[in-house]
Amino acid sequence: MTLLLFTFAYATAQTSGNVAAPSAQQLSRLGLKGATLQKAHDGIWSVRMGKKKSGHIINSTPYAQSIRGYRGATPVLVYVDAGGTVKKLMALQNRETPEYFQDAEPLLRRWVGKQARKAETMNVDVVTGATYSSKGLIGNVRSALKAYREHVK
Numbered sequence: 001m002t003l004l005l006f007t008f009a010y011a012t013a014q015t016s017g018n019v020a021a022p023s024a025q026q027l028s029r030l031g032l033k034g035a036t037l038q039k040a041h042d043g044i045w046s047v048r049m050g051k052k053k054s055g056h057i058i059n060s061t062p063y064a065q066s067i068r069g070y071r072g073a074t075p076v077l078v079y080v081d082a083g084g085t086v087k088k089l090m091a092l093q094n095r096e097t098p099e100y101f102q103d104a105e106p107l108l109r110r111w112v113g114k115q116a117r118k119a120e121t122m123n124v125d126v127v128t129g130a131t132y133s134s135k136g137l138i139g140n141v142r143s144a145l146k147a148y149r150e151h152v153k
Helices: 002-015 024-029 098-111 131-151
Strands: 036-041 044-049 052-059 076-081 086-091
Touching (some): 086 098, 098 131
Antiparallel strands (some): 036 044, 044 052, 052 076, 076 086
């Protein structure tokens, strides 16, 4: 009986949408070394550098649950600055075939420097040979930017 309750609680926690805050290493890769985070919504954190509000980080995981690459989820972190400009994107751990995913990952640079509202609906072509991974990344970025629009701006 206890095992069943534990299993149920574990499954509920996995689907409830609770997403861990970005790690110090992830913040560093996003160019936010030393930043402090405050949860703004599930999968969304307000970023501060010192006393200055610097923007938001969005984890696509809770917003793109039905979006898949070839071998499963292809979540991303998106950093949008205080002015609403996409500054940096980062693919998170996934199960895609590494050689194909490496071909698709450069797509993330296409959103950098764009206003989040326009970037959400940008037309981005998939990478030939890495179609599923590309579609997964594109869908995750769009979902993260939609969540930003709905919950932040």
